[in-house]
Amino acid sequence: MYYIGIDLGGTNIAAGIVDENGKIIKKDSVPTKHERGAEAVCLDMAKLAEKLIADSGIDRAQFKAIGVGIPGLANFETGFVYKCANLYWENVEMSKIMHTVTDLPIYLENDATVAGLAESVAGISKGYDNSIFLTLGTGVGGGIVIGGKIYTGNNHIRSEIGHMTFDVHGEECPCGNRGCWERYASATALINMGKKAVEEDPESLILKKAGSVDNITARDVIDSAREGDKTACKVYDQYIYYLAMGIVSLIHLFDPEIIAIGGGVSGAGEFLLEPLRKEVYKHVFCADIGYAKIELATLGNDAGIIGAAMLGK
Amino acid sequence: MYYIGIDLGGTNIAAGIVDENGKIIKKDSVPTKHERGAEAVCLDMAKLAEKLIADSGIDRAQFKAIGVGIPGLANFETGFVYKCANLYWENVEMSKIMHTVTDLPIYLENDATVAGLAESVAGISKGYDNSIFLTLGTGVGGGIVIGGKIYTGNNHIRSEIGHMTFDVHGEECPCGNRGCWERYASATALINMGKKAVEEDPESLILKKAGSVDNITARDVIDSAREGDKTACKVYDQYIYYLAMGIVSLIHLFDPEIIAIGGGVSGAGEFLLEPLRKEVYKHVFCADIGYAKIELATLGNDAGIIGAAMLGK
Numbered sequence: 001m002y003y004i005g006i007d008l009g010g011t012n013i014a015a016g017i018v019d020e021n022g023k024i025i026k027k028d029s030v031p032t033k034h035e036r037g038a039e040a041v042c043l044d045m046a047k048l049a050e051k052l053i054a055d056s057g058i059d060r061a062q063f064k065a066i067g068v069g070i071p072g073l074a075n076f077e078t079g080f081v082y083k084c085a086n087l088y089w090e091n092v093e094m095s096k097i098m099h100t101v102t103d104l105p106i107y108l109e110n111d112a113t114v115a116g117l118a119e120s121v122a123g124i125s126k127g128y129d130n131s132i133f134l135t136l137g138t139g140v141g142g143g144i145v146i147g148g149k150i151y152t153g154n155n156h157i158r159s160e161i162g163h164m165t166f167d168v169h170g171e172e173c174p175c176g177n178r179g180c181w182e183r184y185a186s187a188t189a190l191i192n193m194g195k196k197a198v199e200e201d202p203e204s205l206i207l208k209k210a211g212s213v214d215n216i217t218a219r220d221v222i223d224s225a226r227e228g229d230k231t232a233c234k235v236y237d238q239y240i241y242y243l244a245m246g247i248v249s250l251i252h253l254f255d256p257e258i259i260a261i262g263g264g265v266s267g268a269g270e271f272l273l274e275p276l277r278k279e280v281y282k283h284v285f286c287a288d289i290g291y292a293k294i295e296l297a298t299l300g301n302d303a304g305i306i307g308a309a310m311l312g313k
Numbered sequence: 314m315y316y317i318g319i320d321l322g323g324t325n326i327a328a329g330i331v332d333e334n335g336k337i338i339k340k341d342s343v344p345t346k347h348e349r350g351a352e353a354v355c356l357d358m359a360k361l362a363e364k365l366i367a368d369s370g371i372d373r374a375q376f377k378a379i380g381v382g383i384p385g386l387a388n389f390e391t392g393f394v395y396k397c398a399n400l401y402w403e404n405v406e407m408s409k410i411m412h413t414v415t416d417l418p419i420y421l422e423n424d425a426t427v428a429g430l431a432e433s434v435a436g437i438s439k440g441y442d443n444s445i446f447l448t449l450g451t452g453v454g455g456g457i458v459i460g461g462k463i464y465t466g467n468n469h470i471r472s473e474i475g476h477m478t479f480d481v482h483g484e485e486c487p488c489g490n491r492g493c494w495e496r497y498a499s500a501t502a503l504i505n506m507g508k509k510a511v512e513e514d515p516e517s518l519i520l521k522k523a524g525s526v527d528n529i530t531a532r533d534v535i536d537s538a539r540e541g542d543k544t545a546c547k548v549y550d551q552y553i554y555y556l557a558m559g560i561v562s563l564i565h566l567f568d569p570e571i572i573a574i575g576g577g578v579s580g581a582g583e584f585l586l587e588p589l590r591k592e593v594y595k596h597v598f599c600a601d602i603g604y605a606k607i608e609l610a611t612l613g614n615d616a617g618i619i620g621a622a623m624l625g626k
Contacts, residue, residue, distance in 0.1 A: 073602070082602060130467055144566075146459060153568020154443055155603030160565040163598060165558040168480045168497070177561070177596050184481070245478040248490070252473040253457075253566065255466020283490050285476060289386070289395065290468030 002058060004049045004066040004104070005309025007111065007301075010034065010086040013041070014301075015048045017056055017063075018309035022122025024302060028052050038081075038092040046101035065105040065312025068094070069114035069304045076152070079106055107311035109150065111304055113159060115297070116143015117150050118307030119260045123299040128257040132250055133297060134161065135263035136243070140182035143307075144254065162186070166246055181249075184242035187218040187264040190235070194221040197235045205229035222268045237275070244279035251284050251292050262297030269296065315371060317362045317379040317417070318622025320424065320614075323347065323399040326354070327614075328361045330369055330376075331622035335435025337615060341365050351394075351405040359414035378418040378625025381407070382427035382617045389465070392419055420624035422463065424617055426472060428610070429456015430463050431620030432573045436612040441570040445563055446610060447474065448576035449556070453495035456620075457567065475499070479559055497555035500531040500577040503548070507534040510548045518542035535581045550588070557592035564597050564605050575610030582609065 002025065007014040009032060016027040030048055034041060049066050072084030079095025095106040109117075116125075116133030125131035125145065133143040142161030144151040151159065162182030163175055170179030183189055194216045198207040205224040210216040221239075224232030247259060265272060277294050284291045299306060315338065320327040322345060329340040343361055347354055362379050385397030392408025408419040422430075429438075429446030438444035438458065446456040455474030457464040464472065475495030476488055483492030496502055507529045511520040518537040523529040534552075537545030560572060578585065590607050597604045612619060 075602075146464070151459070151567075154570045154605075155568050159568075160598055163565045164477065164562040166478055166481055167492075168483075168555065168558055170481075175598065177558070179480075242481065245481055245490070249477040252476045254464075255468050255472075257467045285473055285488065289388075292467075 001064045002056075002062050003064055003309035003312045004052060005305040005307065005311075006045050006049065006066065006068045007114075007304030007308060008032070008041075008045065008068055008070050008084075008087075009304075010071070013045055013048060014305055015045070015052055016302075016305040016309065017052055017058070018306055020313065022118065022306045022310060024305060026052060026056055027305065028055075032087070034087040034089075038087070038089045038094075039097055041087070042092065042094050042097035043101055046098040049104070050102055063104060065107060066098070066102065067114070067308035067311030068106065068108040069111035069308040070094070070108055071111050073110070074108055076108055079108055081108075105312060107308075109308070109311055110141075110143075110159075112141025113143040113150055114307035114311065115141075115262060115299070115303035116145055116159075116260075116307070117310050118299050118303040119143075119262075119297050120145040120148065121310050122306055123303065124260045124295045124297055125258050130254065130256040131258045131260060132161075132254060132256045132292075133260045133262060134247075135297075136185060136261065136265035137187050137263040139188070140186045140246075141263070144256075146254075161250070164246065164249060166242075166249075181242075181246045185239070185246050189242070190218045190221055190239045190265060191216055193235045193239060194218075194232070197231050201231040204231035206232050206235075218265055219267070222265070222271065226271055240272075240275045240279055244276055245283060247276070247280050247294070248283045251280070256292045258293045258295060260295055260297040262300070262303065266296050314377045315375050316377055316622035316625045317365060318618040318620065318624075319358050319362065319379065319381045320427075320617030320621060321345070321354075321358065321381055321383050321397075321400075322617075323384070326358055326361060327618055328358070328365055329615075329618040329622065330365055330371070331619055333626065335431065335619045335623060337618060339365060339369055340618065341368075345400070347400040347402075351400070351402045351407075352410055354400070355405065355407050355410035356414055359411040362417070363415055376417060378420060379411070379415065380427070380621035380624030381419065381421040382424035382621040383407075383421055384424050386423070387421055389421055392421055394421075418625065420621075422621070422624055423454075423456075423472075425454025426456040426463055427620030427624065428454075428575060428612070428616035429458055429472075429573075429620070430623050431612050431616040432456075432575075432610050433458040433461065434623050435619055436616065437573045437608045437610055438571050443567065443569040444571045444573060445474075445567060445569045445605075446573045446575065447560075448610075449498060449574065449578035450500050450576040452501070453499045453559075454576070457569075459567075474563070477559065477562060479555070479562075494555075494559045498552070498559050502555070503531045503534055503552045503578060504529055506548045506552060507531075507545070510544050514544040517544035519545050519548075531578055532580070535578070535584065539584055553585075553588045553592055557589055558596060560589070560593050560607070561596045564593070569605045571606040571608060573608055573610040575613070575616065579609050
């Protein structure tokens with residue numbers, strides 16, 4: 001059997017035919033152009049899926065379902081999307097609209113959750129029953145897999161890992177709460193920490209790399225730390241500590257076999273993993289008994305398509 | 314079939330015969346006297362179990378297993394206890410020692426986890442697939458039930474809910490980390506907050522009730538707040554906020570159907586639940602979609618026996 005996976009992003013709708021093992025057979029994409037409104041986007045997703053099937057030369061009966069990873073909150077049983085902030089969607093009958101074009105069953109899930117499923121089916125977390133996927137980007141997204149399946153909870157909240165309270169007296173988060181972990185562990189957090197640091201030390205390599213404070217990227221901070229810039233090292237160490245302590249919390253709560261790290265910051269590779277593991281294992285309860293492996297996610301951008309496709313399996 | 318449940322405490326070993334529905338048929342107990350060493354205590358547990366069976370008049374073949382809730386950390390597959398701090402146990406072959414007295418299969422689990430299982434089998438969380446039990450006492454213990462079963466993780470860490478990082482720059486915790494949730498949400502935390510408050514306001518009713526700063530109990534703070542003492546109300550509101558924000562984190566992560574609250578502080582009843590629910594629902598993501606019920610645990614001290622027994626089911 002084959003499955004269609006769709007990764008609905010702010011810029012592009014990426015879709016692919018995926019086999020039962022999570023291997024992408026064929027990919028295609030169209031621009032999202034969300035300014036056209038939700039209906040046009042939903043129709044385009046369904047058309048792209050049908051186009052992929054038609055172009056593939058594979059018997060249509062071999063296709064089991066369409067899965068969609070959405071950057072938002074939905075009722076995953078009914079296919080009703082409550083909100084996708086990036087797309088300006090509110091209360092969209094996604095599956096219903098798509099079904100005017102395609103008769104295949106449609107599944108949807110949060111995009112970070114979907115990426116976690118992908119890693120557990122075909123990526124670094126393959127072969128582990130319990131895994132957590134973290135994506136360190138604008139925010140911190142997460143996917144929790146328990147017993148080989150997405151852990152879903154009951155009210156469609158779906159592993160909002162970035163919104164654990166991490167610093168109860170800390171920074172305000174756009175979600176309305178204070179001190180959410182993503183204010184400390186996202187790429188955005190690293191950037192903000194870098195900006196603050198160069199205000200105190202304008203000589204820092206961070207600023208030389210970025211050109212201006214406004215242009216500072218996570219990569220500027222990471223590369224400057226890698227080159228030994230003192231201020232950058234201090235910022236990066238602090239960031240690693242924040243990231244580690246949130247992961248320690250997740251280990252204390254879920255005790256998974258593996259934690260897979262993706263998203264922009266994971267581009268730092270071993271320069272991230274090595275100090276991160278050290279810090280986590282220093283602080284985790286009973287490190288002598290056992291603890292989760294910490295590894296880089298391996299599927300990159302394909303995780304969205306693969307995971308979405310696997311929703312229908 | 315029947316099951317023996319044993320609640321291994323610092324003062325008493327409480328045991329009971331429990332039926333398949335989690336109903337206690339008969340109870341018995343002996344003093345723990347841990348100063349005798351671990352072997353004597355393990356033998357007493359096994360003997361107490363066998364005595365209960367012999368005294369019950371029920372055919373021995375009707376007993377399926379013995380379960381033990383331990384206040385510590387163990388390898389739950391092998392019955393090897395790594396550590397029970399309260400009992401001064403380290404590296405105890407609990408099941409092996411008990412098997413010199415009884416041939417019934419022996420299961421063990423962390424005591425808070427066991428209490429969570431009990432609530433989900435025969436208490437307030439009965440009928441819910443996904444539930445979390447919190448016990449607010451000396452620390453904050455927890456039991457996570459997913460799909461009707463204890464969520465176990467992989468390395469015997471077992472839902473150390475009290476040790477989520479909650480205030481990353483905050484108070485040191487005896488576990489070695491900083492700002493663990495139990496430093497803010499346990500009965501101990503409420504007591505410490507009360508002590509601090511009466512130093513600033515020695516006129517507070519809290520001090521009148523307690524007699525001296527050293528004697529302040531969680532109940533003194535709660536009762537003083539109930540009677541409208543300003544300082545006590547301030548302390549209690551702050552405590553409720555801390556408790557609520559940790560629960561919000563748990564909802565964001567697990568999205569359970571119900572959170573059951575037990576332990577000393579839960580004695581405050583509706584005076585705890587009402588403001589707690591208000592605070593949680595104010596801060597939880599998407600309160601308009603749905604969220605966990607928050608209720609009092611109903612089994613009290615029996616939860617230990619019932620949950621331990623249900624380990625063998």
